[in-house]
Every structure is written in C-alpha cells, then in structure tokens.
Amino acid sequence: SRDGLADAEQAAEFIERYHAENPEAGPAAQRLRWVRTEIDLTGTYRHTTDELTFGARIAWRNSARCIGRLYWKSMRVRDLRAVHRAAEVADQCVEHLRQATNGGRIRPTITVFAPDAPGRPGPRIWNEQLIRYAGHRTSDGSVVGDPRYTEFTTAARALGWSPPHHPGPFDVLPLLVSTQDDPVHMRVLPPDAVAEVPLSHPEHPWFAELGLRWHAVPAISAMRMSIGGVDYPAAPFNGWYMGSEIGARNLADTDRYNLLPVVAAHLGLDTRSTTSLWRDRALVELNIAVLHSFTEAGMTISDHHTESDRFLKHLAKEEKAGRRCPADWSWIVPPMSGSLTPVFHRYYDTDHLRPEFVSDPSSEA
C-alpha cells in the first residue's frame, strides 16, 4: 500500500502460493508465522530472494494484457533492494539495459529496487520506459519526435536536460529518478547502453532514407510491482518487442509518429480515398520494415503471428498446470490483422490475480 504498510492477508496468500508452487521450500506454516510477526512488529516484511524471484515471475504470469508470457519462468530477476540512492538506481538501470540487450539476444529481465516501507518509500523512476524519445514542441505548435512525451521532455528540460543542438525525432530522453533523500536525479543514458535499429525495407531502398529508427529494448519502468502486500514502486522490466508495437502503434498512431501518410506517399498510393486502403497497405510495409531491420541487426524481435501462437501454447500449459490464465482480449489481440491471429477467435478468463504490475493513475496515458 502507498503508506508502506504490508497487507497481511495478501502476504499470507502469497506465502501460501509460493510454498504450493515450490514444494522444495517446505511447508508454509513456519514462514507464515514469521511473516505475520514481522508485519506486526515493523508494518511490513522482507521477501527472501527466492520469494522475490518467484513473485516477480508470477506478476508477469498474471499480466492479463501481456501476450508474451510463455517464458515467464525464465525471466532474470535482479535483486537490488539494497539500492536506495537515486544515482545508484540510475546506474543500475543502465546496467539493466546492458544485461538485457545482451548484444542483441534480448533477455527478459527485471531489476527490483527497494520496496515501500513505513516512513521510507522506495525510489521512483519517472520515465514510462527506460528508453524513449523526446517530443520537442516547436514554435508553430508541431512536435519533433514522440508527441507522447512532450510533457516529460519539458520537465526534463526544466530540470536541466540539454537536448541536442538540433533537436531530432529520435533523441533519447534522460532518466529521471527520485527518492526520499534525492528529490530528483537526472541521468543521460550512455549511448552504448541504448541499442537502436535504423529502419530499412527489404524491397524499397527509399525506406532507409526516411531516417527512421527505434530502440531495441522495451523496458517498462513506471509500473508498481505488488507482491504479497509489499509494493515495489521501482522495478523496471523488459521483454523483447513484438514488431507491431513499433510498426502499428509507436510509429503509426496519429498521436505518435503518424508515419503512414509519409510511407504511403513514398509507396505512391492513392491517399485521397480511404477505400483504397492506403493506410492498411502502408501499415503492412512499415511493419515489414521493422521486422526486417531488427532481424538484419541481430536484435531479438517477433511478429504478431508468432507471439499469438506462443500465447496459445502458454494458455495450454497453464491449463495443464491447473491454473487460470487471465487475459484481456483487447490487449492480447494484436493491433493489426487481428482476425488472422488465433488469439482473436476465442474468449479468456478475466480474473484479477496477484502478484501483479499496477499502473499508477498518474502514469497512465
């Protein structure tokens, strides 16, 4: 909870589940007694590293909006709860990116910083993702870069960030971290921690000349992780990209990079009538470019057909394990070619399970 007090009921539920799914950890009774006592004495309790590792993986497994859950068991969990100072948090976010990028073979990873405790809130990372591009508002009101982050960009500038002399569409934003003792720490990401892929198209040479690029690692940093009644406000995690997140949303949404008119113009499509489906055609070519470029660059990426197949495999495995798997249809079905993917043609359990990742209202789009 926000005041750092651990919910005893959620704690008990989590400890029981931990022991149920990890029989080698022995019976839950003794640990339960200790946790209860620790909560009585201190208002909260400390997870063992094994509990934390398990809890983080289950928080992923329970993420109803995530199509990528097949590999939940193998996520790397970095236990950095000892880290409290903002500069160290920033250091370790950089280290997270290096380890997760892994030269292109991207590894799903979570770095867990100190939890909220009574009178001692954990650190917070202001960025929605560790790597995102600035949105520079120009004097005519238009935006160079990612319009989603114009406010963040303004805040970063106010805190002293100097964007490049010629602000461009893909200027990596600095990290902003705050802790109880350090109201705000700004950190420019070192270029070698930020893998990026310049975009080209396998058939259209002009595509590369558009100068588009995207970062290789999607690392969500603004969600709270809640495990057994304990809140970890800073616990950035990453998977790899499903191509359509970049090609159908980040680069295509009209309130993001809005690139379909540009791509369509270069494709020579008739953009006067929606019925020519020029948007749909440009969308497919943009997504082909994303998948092609990442693959060429040796960066892990997957297409929406592959991730849909994997997700159905995950559902089957969960069912076999006797567990319900919550899923949110409108998030699971990819944003393009929905009905071509098998995940479109069924319904899902919608239970809300814990542990979980939670968006704070202030960080919701």
Add this chain to the structure above:
Amino acid sequence: SRDGLADAEQAAEFIERYHAENPEAGPAAQRLRWVRTEIDLTGTYRHTTDELTFGARIAWRNSARCIGRLYWKSMRVRDLRAVHRAAEVADQCVEHLRQATNGGRIRPTITVFAPDAPGRPGPRIWNEQLIRYAGHRTSDGSVVGDPRYTEFTTAARALGWSPPHHPGPFDVLPLLVSTQDDPVHMRVLPPDAVAEVPLSHPEHPWFAELGLRWHAVPAISAMRMSIGGVDYPAAPFNGWYMGSEIGARNLADTDRYNLLPVVAAHLGLDTRSTTSLWRDRALVELNIAVLHSFTEAGMTISDHHTESDRFLKHLAKEEKAGRRCPADWSWIVPPMSGSLTPVFHRYYDTDHLRPEFVSDPSSEA
C-alpha cells in the same frame, strides 16, 4: 419468453420508453393500462405498428456488437406479423431481399413475422443469413464452398434440396422455414433476388480469374428480436457490408474460405516465414478487391475506416441525446488494422439494454 408469455415488466418498461422518446404519441398511462389488461387476459399483447417500428429500430440501436448503428432511425420496418404460413414467410423473405437490394443502393430493412404467443409460436427461419453459400463435403473430407455451412447443407439435402450438378464454391443455399403447421418448407431463392458481385482487383488481372464472388446483402435471419417482453423469432434484418466482413473473415478465416494462401501465391509472396507478413499483405489486397468490386458493381459497401468514423459520430449523437450507447469493443473494432481505426483507442459502456436481438444458443457458431 419461449412459451409465448409476455413479461409484464419488460412490457411496461418498453411502453414507457416509447412514449418518452415519442412525445407525439401522448402520455403512456392509458396505453400501459391497456397492455397490462391484455397481458392479464391473453398472456401477451399486440404492439401497434408504430411501437413495432420503434422497437425494431431500438433493438438495432442497442446492438452492442454493431458498428453500423448511425442510421438506426431510418431502417425500413416491414410489419408482416399477419404472415404465419411457411410458404408466405419464404415469399416475403424473397421480397425483403428485392426491396433491400434496391438495385444496388442497399436499404437497411427488417421484416417482422408473427411473434411467439401462448400456444402459438411464431415461424422460424433456419438459415443464419437469408443468403449464404453451401459447404459441400467431398469424399476426401475436404469442403467445397463455405465450411461454416456443411451441416446446414447436409440438412438441406436431406430435406430434398438438389445442389447444382457440379457443386461449386458459391452455391446459394435454399431457405428453410418452419412453423407450427408446416414442419419445414424449403425454398430455392430466385436468382434475381440474390445480387452477387464477382471479385476483381484494381491492379492484378489474375485476381478475377480466381472466380471469387460474394453476395451483396448480409441479412441475418436467425436472431430473435425481443421487444417489450414479446419475442419475434423470425425477423430477418439487413444492412450493407463493411468490406472486412467479407475480405477479412468470410473469405480469409482458416475455417471459412481460407483464401490468403491462394492470394499470397498469386502475389508471389514468400510464404515460408510468417515474419515476411505475407498473410497481412494478402489480406490487404483481398480487401482492396472486395471494396473495388462492390463499388464497380454499384453495390453499397463501406470500408472499416469509414464505418469507424460513422460509429464515433453515432456515439456523439447518442451522448448528446442523453443516452448510453452499449458497445462491445472486441466486436466493434474491425478484424484488420484495428489500431488504425479510431474505435480502437477508447473504451465503451457495456450495459445490456432492451429491446434487443438475441442469438438462440442453438444458432450460435
């Protein structure tokens, strides 16, 4: 209800809504008294033609899965409650198709046959839509035509339907109508009542040689219409097609015509890897062909971008009228290029409102 008894509470709620939205009909009190008395005496009550017309339009307005509701006020309502015999029902379905097709300027239309009454159930139309294509199971287990209708096709044959000597992929199924007195009546649709569009592509001449076609009027005939506690089991209604219903579902679903591999092969796409997005490319070209062919043939059709814009306009109008508009996200968002349409980027009210169209479990896919 299924036993023909009208629900008095639903009756009162409907009559009140009718008078609230139609002030020119005067106050509801007297009509309410009469309806209550009629239900007490006969178990049900008779809608006036005005009430029926209003009720049918509101049933459309309340259809949470329908993106096409902007024009709910102008639907033509054919009051054919006097029609009880199966042969007449079939006649009037044919007449419905003629009037709705209207030489290509398709008119949203509903034909309302007799309701269920105590001891006298209304007629039933067995077909899911008035026009659909047979699915002929061949000796090797494969299907020629629409696999969705293999069972219906078998039933029609058992009842005496003779498919063409060389069964083809687009053989229009006969109507099957049953009433209390006529256990089953079969009617072959006269060709002039079935407008069809041969499919061609604006840029690829080979496309026309695939010999594909689709019928112009989607007329759902297996849903019950429920108005003020009275059930109309036979009330076929039609709009016009949104192209993606044909191009992304009927012709593309793997358990329907499954044509993407065929289209992709003719486009010369690399179908060995899903990452080439060959399915997505073929999907767009197939949908371009559908929209192009209908337009060339002078048949009303709309694309998913246009219908999405119209639906948002509808939502705005409903809000302005002070009404909630229920909508089911997973049905409203088109099956292709979801995030390109504005309907993707929001949530909807999900209340369940009456009057309504209801799928009987037996007719659900």
